[in-house]
Amino acid sequence: MRLAQDNNNPTIANFSGETTTEKARYAKKEFLRAQILELVEQYGELASSPKEFIPGKTLINFAGRVFDERELVSLVNSSLDFWLTSGRESTLLESKLAKFVGVEHCLLVNSGSSANLLAFSTLTSPKLKERRIHRGDEVITVAAGFPTTVSPIIQYGAVPVFVDVALPWVNVDVSQLEAARSNRTKAVMLAHTLGNPFDIDAVVDFCHKYNLWLIEDNCDALGSQYNSKTSGKRRTGSFGDLSTSSFYPAHHITTGEGGAVFTSNDLLAEIAESIRDWGRDCYCAPGKSNTCGQRFCRQFGSLPSGYDHKYTYSHFGYNLKMTDLQAAIGNSQVDKLPIFTQKRRQNYLRLKKATESSTNEISVMEATYSSDPSWFGMLIWPRVGSKYSRDEIVRKFENKKIQTRMLFAGNLTRQPCFDEMRNNEDGFRIVAPLENTDFLMNNAMWIGVYPGLDEPRMQYVEEAIHDIFD
Numbered sequence: 001m002r003l004a005q006d007n008n009n010p011t012i013a014n015f016s017g018e019t020t021t022e023k024a025r026y027a028k029k030e031f032l033r034a035q036i037l038e039l040v041e042q043y044g045e046l047a048s049s050p051k052e053f054i055p056g057k058t059l060i061n062f063a064g065r066v067f068d069e070r071e072l073v074s075l076v077n078s079s080l081d082f083w084l085t086s087g088r089e090s091t092l093l094e095s096k097l098a099k100f101v102g103v104e105h106c107l108l109v110n111s112g113s114s115a116n117l118l119a120f121s122t123l124t125s126p127k128l129k130e131r132r133i134h135r136g137d138e139v140i141t142v143a144a145g146f147p148t149t150v151s152p153i154i155q156y157g158a159v160p161v162f163v164d165v166a167l168p169w170v171n172v173d174v175s176q177l178e179a180a181r182s183n184r185t186k187a188v189m190l191a192h193t194l195g196n197p198f199d200i201d202a203v204v205d206f207c208h209k210y211n212l213w214l215i216e217d218n219c220d221a222l223g224s225q226y227n228s229k230t231s232g233k234r235r236t237g238s239f240g241d242l243s244t245s246s247f248y249p250a251h252h253i254t255t256g257e258g259g260a261v262f263t264s265n266d267l268l269a270e271i272a273e274s275i276r277d278w279g280r281d282c283y284c285a286p287g288k289s290n291t292c293g294q295r296f297c298r299q300f301g302s303l304p305s306g307y308d309h310k311y312t313y314s315h316f317g318y319n320l321k322m323t324d325l326q327a328a329i330g331n332s333q334v335d336k337l338p339i340f341t342q343k344r345r346q347n348y349l350r351l352k353k354a355t356e357s358s359t360n361e362i363s364v365m366e367a368t369y370s371s372d373p374s375w376f377g378m379l380i381w382p383r384v385g386s387k388y389s390r391d392e393i394v395r396k397f398e399n400k401k402i403q404t405r406m407l408f409a410g411n412l413t414r415q416p417c418f419d420e421m422r423n424n425e426d427g428f429r430i431v432a433p434l435e436n437t438d439f440l441m442n443n444a445m446w447i448g449v450y451p452g453l454d455e456p457r458m459q460y461v462e463e464a465i466h467d468i469f470d
Helices: 022-047 069-081 088-101 112-122 126-131 151-156 174-180 200-209 266-276 324-334 337-354 390-399 416-421 435-443 455-469
Strands: 105-109 138-142 159-163 185-191 213-217 225-228 232-235 242-246 259-263 362-364 377-382 445-448
Touching (some): 022 069, 069 324, 088 259, 088 324, 105 112, 105 266, 112 213, 112 259, 126 266, 159 174, 185 200, 200 213, 200 225, 259 266, 337 377, 377 390, 377 435, 390 445, 390 455
Parallel strands (some): 213 242
Antiparallel strands (some): 105 259, 225 232
Protein backbone atom coordinates (compact mmCIF):
# COMPACT_ATOMS: atom_id res chain seq x y z
CA MET A 1 0.00 0.00 0.00
CA ARG A 2 1.35 3.42 -0.93
CA LEU A 3 2.10 5.82 1.91
CA ALA A 4 -0.21 8.83 2.02
CA GLN A 5 0.67 12.16 3.63
CA ASP A 6 -1.50 15.07 4.74
CA ASN A 7 0.52 18.22 4.04
CA ASN A 8 -1.21 19.99 6.92
CA ASN A 9 -0.46 17.30 9.44
CA PRO A 10 2.94 15.89 10.47
CA THR A 11 1.46 12.44 10.67
CA ILE A 12 1.14 9.86 7.93
CA ALA A 13 -0.73 6.65 7.44
CA ASN A 14 1.34 3.53 8.03
CA PHE A 15 0.92 0.21 6.18
CA SER A 16 -2.03 -0.84 8.40
CA GLY A 17 -3.80 2.49 8.09
CA GLU A 18 -2.90 3.64 11.61
CA THR A 19 -1.34 7.06 12.19
CA THR A 20 2.15 7.56 13.60
CA THR A 21 4.59 10.43 14.12
CA GLU A 22 7.36 11.45 11.75
CA LYS A 23 9.85 10.08 14.28
CA ALA A 24 8.26 6.65 14.07
CA ARG A 25 8.12 6.91 10.29
CA TYR A 26 11.85 7.65 10.23
CA ALA A 27 12.56 4.67 12.48
CA LYS A 28 10.52 2.43 10.17
CA LYS A 29 12.45 3.65 7.15
CA GLU A 30 15.80 3.04 8.82
CA PHE A 31 14.71 -0.42 9.88
CA LEU A 32 13.78 -1.26 6.29
CA ARG A 33 16.98 0.33 5.01
CA ALA A 34 19.04 -1.89 7.29
CA GLN A 35 17.22 -4.98 6.05
CA ILE A 36 17.71 -3.98 2.43
CA LEU A 37 21.41 -3.25 2.86
CA GLU A 38 21.99 -6.52 4.67
CA LEU A 39 20.55 -8.37 1.68
CA VAL A 40 22.56 -6.22 -0.74
CA GLU A 41 25.74 -7.01 1.18
CA GLN A 42 25.03 -10.73 0.89
CA TYR A 43 24.28 -10.35 -2.81
CA GLY A 44 27.43 -8.28 -3.33
CA GLU A 45 29.62 -10.91 -1.73
CA LEU A 46 28.32 -13.44 -4.24
CA ALA A 47 28.34 -11.07 -7.25
CA SER A 48 31.93 -9.95 -6.69
CA SER A 49 33.46 -13.33 -5.84
CA PRO A 50 36.18 -14.50 -8.26
CA LYS A 51 34.86 -16.22 -11.38
CA GLU A 52 36.24 -19.57 -12.42
CA PHE A 53 39.32 -19.28 -14.59
CA ILE A 54 39.91 -21.87 -17.30
CA PRO A 55 43.32 -21.33 -18.95
CA GLY A 56 43.01 -20.71 -22.67
CA LYS A 57 39.23 -20.44 -22.52
CA THR A 58 38.41 -17.69 -20.04
CA LEU A 59 39.00 -14.23 -21.50
CA ILE A 60 41.59 -12.12 -19.66
CA ASN A 61 40.48 -8.52 -20.01
CA PHE A 62 42.94 -5.68 -20.54
CA ALA A 63 41.13 -3.75 -17.77
CA GLY A 64 37.92 -3.80 -15.80
CA ARG A 65 36.03 -2.80 -12.69
CA VAL A 66 37.25 -4.25 -9.40
CA PHE A 67 34.63 -4.09 -6.66
CA ASP A 68 33.03 -5.95 -3.77
CA GLU A 69 29.93 -5.68 -1.64
CA ARG A 70 30.95 -2.26 -0.29
CA GLU A 71 30.35 -0.52 -3.62
CA LEU A 72 26.94 -2.14 -4.01
CA VAL A 73 25.89 -1.24 -0.47
CA SER A 74 27.02 2.36 -1.01
CA LEU A 75 25.14 2.59 -4.31
CA VAL A 76 21.88 1.17 -2.98
CA ASN A 77 22.11 3.18 0.24
CA SER A 78 22.44 6.36 -1.82
CA SER A 79 19.60 5.34 -4.13
CA LEU A 80 17.23 4.97 -1.15
CA ASP A 81 17.69 8.68 -0.47
CA PHE A 82 16.62 9.32 -4.10
CA TRP A 83 18.88 12.36 -4.36
CA LEU A 84 19.47 12.14 -8.10
CA THR A 85 21.95 14.96 -8.79
CA SER A 86 25.17 15.87 -6.97
CA GLY A 87 24.92 16.09 -3.19
CA ARG A 88 26.61 14.94 -0.02
CA GLU A 89 28.21 11.86 -1.62
CA SER A 90 29.71 14.08 -4.32
CA THR A 91 31.01 16.55 -1.76
CA LEU A 92 32.62 13.74 0.22
CA LEU A 93 34.25 12.21 -2.86
CA GLU A 94 35.62 15.58 -3.97
CA SER A 95 37.20 15.98 -0.54
CA LYS A 96 38.71 12.48 -0.58
CA LEU A 97 40.12 12.84 -4.08
CA ALA A 98 41.60 16.29 -3.46
CA LYS A 99 43.37 14.93 -0.38
CA PHE A 100 44.62 11.85 -2.23
CA VAL A 101 46.06 13.82 -5.16
CA GLY A 102 47.38 16.57 -2.90
CA VAL A 103 45.51 19.64 -4.17
CA GLU A 104 43.07 22.16 -2.72
CA HIS A 105 40.11 21.63 -5.05
CA CYS A 106 38.41 18.76 -6.86
CA LEU A 107 35.33 19.14 -9.06
CA LEU A 108 33.51 15.99 -10.11
CA VAL A 109 32.22 15.71 -13.66
CA ASN A 110 30.42 13.12 -15.77
CA SER A 111 33.47 11.71 -17.64
CA GLY A 112 37.20 12.03 -18.12
CA SER A 113 36.57 13.60 -21.51
CA SER A 114 34.33 16.21 -19.86
CA ALA A 115 37.12 16.78 -17.35
CA ASN A 116 39.49 17.65 -20.19
CA LEU A 117 36.84 19.88 -21.76
CA LEU A 118 36.24 21.66 -18.47
CA ALA A 119 39.93 22.08 -17.66
CA PHE A 120 40.67 23.60 -21.06
CA SER A 121 37.50 25.73 -21.09
CA THR A 122 38.53 27.17 -17.72
CA LEU A 123 41.60 28.69 -19.35
CA THR A 124 39.42 30.56 -21.88
CA SER A 125 37.67 32.60 -19.17
CA PRO A 126 37.76 36.42 -19.44
CA LYS A 127 38.58 36.44 -15.72
CA LEU A 128 42.13 35.35 -16.62
CA LYS A 129 42.71 38.64 -18.48
CA GLU A 130 45.95 38.61 -20.48
CA ARG A 131 46.59 34.91 -19.75
CA ARG A 132 43.25 33.88 -21.21
CA ILE A 133 43.41 31.46 -24.16
CA HIS A 134 41.82 32.98 -27.27
CA ARG A 135 40.86 31.36 -30.55
CA GLY A 136 44.00 31.03 -32.64
CA ASP A 137 46.28 30.67 -29.62
CA GLU A 138 48.49 27.58 -29.53
CA VAL A 139 48.64 24.67 -27.12
CA ILE A 140 51.55 22.21 -27.14
CA THR A 141 50.63 18.53 -26.93
CA VAL A 142 51.45 15.10 -28.41
CA ALA A 143 49.70 13.02 -31.07
CA ALA A 144 50.46 9.65 -29.42
CA GLY A 145 47.52 9.47 -27.10
CA PHE A 146 43.77 9.63 -26.59
CA PRO A 147 41.77 12.07 -28.73
CA THR A 148 39.90 13.86 -25.95
CA THR A 149 43.16 15.30 -24.65
CA VAL A 150 43.25 17.32 -27.87
CA SER A 151 39.56 17.65 -28.81
CA PRO A 152 38.81 20.62 -26.49
CA ILE A 153 41.67 22.60 -28.05
CA ILE A 154 40.30 22.10 -31.56
CA GLN A 155 36.64 22.56 -30.62
CA TYR A 156 37.37 25.94 -29.08
CA GLY A 157 39.34 27.12 -32.09
CA ALA A 158 42.81 27.07 -30.58
CA VAL A 159 45.67 25.38 -32.43
CA PRO A 160 47.26 22.14 -31.18
CA VAL A 161 51.02 22.01 -31.78
CA PHE A 162 52.25 18.43 -31.89
CA VAL A 163 55.65 17.24 -30.71
CA ASP A 164 56.99 13.70 -30.82
CA VAL A 165 57.38 11.26 -27.93
CA ALA A 166 60.63 9.82 -26.66
CA LEU A 167 61.35 6.10 -26.28
CA PRO A 168 61.32 3.98 -24.19
CA TRP A 169 59.22 6.24 -21.91
CA VAL A 170 56.53 6.95 -24.55
CA ASN A 171 56.02 10.49 -23.27
CA VAL A 172 56.60 13.97 -24.66
CA ASP A 173 60.07 14.55 -26.12
CA VAL A 174 60.95 17.57 -24.00
CA SER A 175 63.84 18.46 -26.32
CA GLN A 176 61.21 19.64 -28.84
CA LEU A 177 59.35 22.01 -26.53
CA GLU A 178 61.42 25.10 -27.37
CA ALA A 179 60.93 24.56 -31.10
CA ALA A 180 57.19 24.14 -30.55
CA ARG A 181 56.75 27.49 -28.79
CA SER A 182 55.70 30.61 -30.65
CA ASN A 183 54.44 34.03 -29.63
CA ARG A 184 50.92 32.54 -29.72
CA THR A 185 51.65 29.69 -27.27
CA LYS A 186 49.51 29.87 -24.14
CA ALA A 187 49.49 26.37 -22.65
CA VAL A 188 50.81 22.82 -22.58
CA MET A 189 48.29 19.96 -22.31
CA LEU A 190 49.78 16.49 -21.90
CA ALA A 191 48.78 13.05 -20.65
CA HIS A 192 50.89 10.70 -18.56
CA THR A 193 51.00 7.80 -21.02
CA LEU A 194 49.61 4.52 -19.64
CA GLY A 195 50.26 5.73 -16.10
CA ASN A 196 53.90 6.67 -16.76
CA PRO A 197 54.56 10.29 -15.73
CA PHE A 198 56.09 12.54 -18.35
CA ASP A 199 59.28 14.46 -17.44
CA ILE A 200 57.47 16.78 -15.05
CA ASP A 201 60.52 18.81 -14.03
CA ALA A 202 61.35 19.66 -17.64
CA VAL A 203 57.76 20.47 -18.58
CA VAL A 204 57.07 22.56 -15.46
CA ASP A 205 60.34 24.49 -15.92
CA PHE A 206 59.40 25.20 -19.54
CA CYS A 207 55.92 26.43 -18.54
CA HIS A 208 57.31 28.65 -15.78
CA LYS A 209 59.95 30.09 -18.10
CA TYR A 210 57.33 31.31 -20.57
CA ASN A 211 54.37 31.82 -18.20
CA LEU A 212 52.34 29.03 -19.82
CA TRP A 213 49.44 27.10 -18.32
CA LEU A 214 49.95 23.37 -17.73
CA ILE A 215 47.07 20.88 -17.88
CA GLU A 216 47.97 17.37 -16.71
CA ASP A 217 45.75 14.71 -18.25
CA ASN A 218 46.04 12.27 -15.35
CA CYS A 219 43.24 9.99 -16.56
CA ASP A 220 45.54 6.96 -16.95
CA ALA A 221 47.80 7.72 -14.00
CA LEU A 222 45.82 8.24 -10.79
CA GLY A 223 48.17 7.23 -7.98
CA SER A 224 51.40 7.66 -9.95
CA GLN A 225 54.18 9.60 -8.24
CA TYR A 226 57.03 11.82 -9.39
CA ASN A 227 60.02 12.98 -7.34
CA SER A 228 60.51 16.59 -8.42
CA LYS A 229 63.85 18.29 -7.92
CA THR A 230 62.11 21.40 -6.60
CA SER A 231 59.00 20.15 -4.79
CA GLY A 232 59.80 16.57 -3.81
CA LYS A 233 57.78 13.40 -4.25
CA ARG A 234 54.17 14.09 -5.09
CA ARG A 235 51.32 12.41 -6.91
CA THR A 236 50.72 13.24 -10.53
CA GLY A 237 47.80 15.58 -10.95
CA SER A 238 49.29 17.97 -8.38
CA PHE A 239 51.92 19.59 -10.63
CA GLY A 240 49.79 21.29 -13.27
CA ASP A 241 47.66 24.39 -12.95
CA LEU A 242 44.81 21.99 -13.67
CA SER A 243 44.64 18.21 -13.93
CA THR A 244 42.03 15.66 -14.89
CA SER A 245 40.96 12.12 -14.03
CA SER A 246 38.62 9.54 -15.56
CA PHE A 247 36.55 7.02 -13.64
CA TYR A 248 35.44 4.92 -16.60
CA PRO A 249 35.42 1.17 -15.71
CA ALA A 250 38.83 0.63 -17.32
CA HIS A 251 40.53 3.22 -15.12
CA HIS A 252 42.17 3.17 -11.72
CA ILE A 253 38.88 3.57 -9.89
CA THR A 254 35.40 3.60 -11.40
CA THR A 255 32.07 5.31 -10.92
CA GLY A 256 30.79 3.86 -14.20
CA GLU A 257 30.95 7.11 -16.11
CA GLY A 258 32.68 9.98 -14.37
CA GLY A 259 35.77 12.09 -13.95
CA ALA A 260 37.23 15.04 -12.06
CA VAL A 261 39.16 18.28 -12.45
CA PHE A 262 41.81 19.19 -9.86
CA THR A 263 43.53 22.47 -9.01
CA SER A 264 45.09 24.38 -6.12
CA ASN A 265 44.34 27.73 -7.77
CA ASP A 266 41.28 29.33 -6.17
CA LEU A 267 40.41 31.42 -9.23
CA LEU A 268 40.67 28.45 -11.60
CA ALA A 269 38.46 26.43 -9.24
CA GLU A 270 35.86 29.20 -9.21
CA ILE A 271 35.85 29.42 -13.01
CA ALA A 272 35.73 25.64 -13.46
CA GLU A 273 32.78 25.34 -11.09
CA SER A 274 30.91 28.02 -13.00
CA ILE A 275 31.48 26.38 -16.39
CA ARG A 276 30.62 22.92 -15.02
CA ASP A 277 27.36 24.26 -13.54
CA TRP A 278 25.77 25.82 -16.64
CA GLY A 279 28.12 28.82 -16.63
CA ARG A 280 26.27 30.43 -13.75
CA ASP A 281 27.78 33.12 -11.57
CA CYS A 282 25.95 31.79 -8.49
CA TYR A 283 27.84 29.27 -6.36
CA CYS A 284 24.95 27.98 -4.24
CA ALA A 285 25.00 24.22 -3.69
CA PRO A 286 22.12 22.21 -5.21
CA GLY A 287 18.92 22.86 -3.30
CA LYS A 288 20.34 26.03 -1.66
CA SER A 289 19.50 29.68 -2.32
CA ASN A 290 21.02 33.08 -1.50
CA THR A 291 24.29 31.80 -0.03
CA CYS A 292 25.88 35.16 -0.84
CA GLY A 293 23.00 37.09 0.80
CA GLN A 294 22.78 39.33 -2.28
CA ARG A 295 20.60 37.29 -4.59
CA PHE A 296 18.36 40.19 -5.67
CA CYS A 297 20.49 43.28 -5.09
CA ARG A 298 23.43 43.18 -7.50
CA GLN A 299 24.18 44.48 -10.97
CA PHE A 300 25.62 42.21 -13.70
CA GLY A 301 26.36 43.29 -17.26
CA SER A 302 23.40 45.07 -18.80
CA LEU A 303 20.86 42.98 -16.88
CA PRO A 304 18.27 44.86 -14.80
CA SER A 305 19.56 45.80 -11.38
CA GLY A 306 18.70 43.11 -8.85
CA TYR A 307 18.24 40.40 -11.45
CA ASP A 308 18.12 36.95 -9.77
CA HIS A 309 21.72 35.87 -9.15
CA LYS A 310 20.72 32.22 -9.56
CA TYR A 311 20.04 33.00 -13.22
CA THR A 312 23.08 35.12 -13.93
CA TYR A 313 25.73 33.56 -16.21
CA SER A 314 29.35 34.69 -16.28
CA HIS A 315 30.52 31.96 -18.72
CA PHE A 316 29.22 29.87 -21.55
CA GLY A 317 28.91 26.62 -19.66
CA TYR A 318 27.47 23.13 -19.52
CA ASN A 319 25.92 20.74 -17.07
CA LEU A 320 28.79 18.32 -16.49
CA LYS A 321 28.04 17.26 -12.91
CA MET A 322 28.29 13.74 -11.52
CA THR A 323 25.32 12.18 -9.75
CA ASP A 324 25.38 11.18 -6.10
CA LEU A 325 24.70 7.57 -7.11
CA GLN A 326 27.99 7.52 -9.01
CA ALA A 327 29.81 9.35 -6.24
CA ALA A 328 28.61 6.80 -3.70
CA ILE A 329 30.40 4.10 -5.68
CA GLY A 330 33.47 6.31 -5.91
CA ASN A 331 33.60 6.81 -2.16
CA SER A 332 34.07 3.08 -1.72
CA GLN A 333 36.49 2.85 -4.64
CA VAL A 334 38.77 5.69 -3.58
CA ASP A 335 39.38 4.03 -0.22
CA LYS A 336 40.93 1.13 -2.16
CA LEU A 337 43.20 3.29 -4.32
CA PRO A 338 46.41 2.56 -2.34
CA ILE A 339 45.80 -1.19 -2.71
CA PHE A 340 44.87 -0.85 -6.39
CA THR A 341 48.01 1.20 -7.06
CA GLN A 342 50.27 -1.28 -5.30
CA LYS A 343 48.74 -4.16 -7.25
CA ARG A 344 49.21 -2.38 -10.58
CA ARG A 345 52.89 -1.83 -9.81
CA GLN A 346 53.40 -5.41 -8.74
CA ASN A 347 51.65 -6.79 -11.82
CA TYR A 348 53.66 -4.57 -14.16
CA LEU A 349 57.01 -5.53 -12.64
CA ARG A 350 56.08 -9.20 -12.69
CA LEU A 351 55.08 -9.20 -16.37
CA LYS A 352 58.01 -7.00 -17.35
CA LYS A 353 60.35 -9.49 -15.69
CA ALA A 354 58.78 -12.23 -17.83
CA THR A 355 59.96 -10.35 -20.95
CA GLU A 356 63.59 -10.03 -19.84
CA SER A 357 64.77 -13.15 -21.67
CA SER A 358 63.46 -11.65 -24.92
CA THR A 359 64.90 -8.13 -24.74
CA ASN A 360 66.95 -8.75 -27.89
CA GLU A 361 63.66 -9.05 -29.80
CA ILE A 362 61.18 -6.78 -27.99
CA SER A 363 61.13 -3.56 -25.96
CA VAL A 364 58.88 -2.69 -23.06
CA MET A 365 57.88 0.77 -21.90
CA GLU A 366 60.19 2.04 -19.14
CA ALA A 367 59.32 4.21 -16.15
CA THR A 368 60.38 7.84 -16.50
CA TYR A 369 63.35 8.86 -14.36
CA SER A 370 62.31 9.93 -10.83
CA SER A 371 58.86 8.40 -11.24
CA ASP A 372 56.88 5.60 -9.64
CA PRO A 373 54.02 4.86 -12.04
CA SER A 374 50.63 3.43 -11.21
CA TRP A 375 50.63 1.55 -14.49
CA PHE A 376 47.59 1.42 -16.75
CA GLY A 377 49.10 -1.22 -19.00
CA MET A 378 52.36 -2.70 -20.29
CA LEU A 379 53.32 -1.46 -23.75
CA ILE A 380 55.38 -3.84 -25.92
CA TRP A 381 56.90 -3.35 -29.36
CA PRO A 382 59.30 -5.45 -31.47
CA ARG A 383 62.77 -4.06 -31.92
CA VAL A 384 63.90 -3.00 -35.38
CA GLY A 385 64.95 -6.18 -37.19
CA SER A 386 63.05 -8.42 -34.78
CA LYS A 387 61.68 -11.70 -36.04
CA TYR A 388 58.30 -10.61 -34.65
CA SER A 389 55.76 -8.13 -35.96
CA ARG A 390 53.16 -6.30 -33.91
CA ASP A 391 50.34 -8.04 -35.77
CA GLU A 392 51.85 -11.45 -35.03
CA ILE A 393 52.27 -10.59 -31.33
CA VAL A 394 48.68 -9.38 -31.11
CA ARG A 395 47.39 -12.51 -32.84
CA LYS A 396 49.27 -14.79 -30.45
CA PHE A 397 48.02 -13.00 -27.34
CA GLU A 398 44.45 -12.86 -28.62
CA ASN A 399 44.56 -16.56 -29.56
CA LYS A 400 45.44 -17.23 -25.95
CA LYS A 401 42.36 -15.22 -24.90
CA ILE A 402 44.48 -12.34 -23.57
CA GLN A 403 43.05 -9.00 -24.65
CA THR A 404 45.36 -6.49 -26.30
CA ARG A 405 45.04 -2.81 -27.17
CA MET A 406 46.88 -0.38 -29.44
CA LEU A 407 48.31 2.87 -28.06
CA PHE A 408 44.94 4.61 -28.35
CA ALA A 409 44.82 6.79 -31.49
CA GLY A 410 48.35 5.90 -32.62
CA ASN A 411 49.19 9.11 -34.44
CA LEU A 412 46.14 11.28 -33.85
CA THR A 413 46.90 13.50 -36.84
CA ARG A 414 46.42 10.51 -39.15
CA GLN A 415 42.91 9.82 -37.84
CA PRO A 416 39.90 10.55 -40.13
CA CYS A 417 38.73 13.34 -37.82
CA PHE A 418 41.78 15.35 -38.95
CA ASP A 419 41.08 14.95 -42.69
CA GLU A 420 39.32 18.30 -43.07
CA MET A 421 42.05 20.08 -41.11
CA ARG A 422 44.98 18.66 -43.01
CA ASN A 423 45.07 21.37 -45.65
CA ASN A 424 44.27 24.17 -43.23
CA GLU A 425 47.53 25.74 -42.11
CA ASP A 426 45.78 27.22 -39.07
CA GLY A 427 44.22 23.90 -38.03
CA PHE A 428 47.22 22.32 -36.33
CA ARG A 429 50.98 22.41 -36.41
CA ILE A 430 53.59 19.63 -36.31
CA VAL A 431 56.99 20.70 -35.05
CA ALA A 432 59.08 17.88 -36.55
CA PRO A 433 58.36 14.51 -38.15
CA LEU A 434 56.52 12.40 -35.60
CA GLU A 435 58.86 9.46 -36.13
CA ASN A 436 58.46 7.73 -32.78
CA THR A 437 54.72 8.39 -32.79
CA ASP A 438 54.42 6.71 -36.18
CA PHE A 439 56.68 3.87 -35.06
CA LEU A 440 54.44 3.17 -32.06
CA MET A 441 51.33 3.44 -34.22
CA ASN A 442 52.71 0.73 -36.51
CA ASN A 443 54.40 -1.49 -33.96
CA ALA A 444 53.19 -1.10 -30.36
CA MET A 445 50.52 -2.93 -28.39
CA TRP A 446 49.75 -3.37 -24.71
CA ILE A 447 48.27 -5.79 -22.25
CA GLY A 448 46.61 -5.11 -18.92
CA VAL A 449 48.04 -5.03 -15.41
CA TYR A 450 44.88 -4.03 -13.55
CA PRO A 451 44.11 -5.27 -10.01
CA GLY A 452 41.51 -7.77 -11.22
CA LEU A 453 44.29 -10.06 -12.45
CA ASP A 454 44.42 -12.63 -9.67
CA GLU A 455 47.16 -15.22 -9.22
CA PRO A 456 45.84 -17.84 -11.71
CA ARG A 457 45.43 -15.18 -14.41
CA MET A 458 48.79 -13.57 -13.74
CA GLN A 459 50.52 -16.93 -13.87
CA TYR A 460 48.79 -17.69 -17.18
CA VAL A 461 49.85 -14.36 -18.71
CA GLU A 462 53.44 -14.92 -17.53
CA GLU A 463 53.49 -18.33 -19.18
CA ALA A 464 51.97 -16.85 -22.35
CA ILE A 465 54.74 -14.25 -22.56
CA HIS A 466 57.40 -16.94 -22.31
CA ASP A 467 55.57 -19.09 -24.87
CA ILE A 468 55.18 -16.22 -27.34
CA PHE A 469 58.67 -14.72 -27.12
CA ASP A 470 61.08 -17.44 -25.95
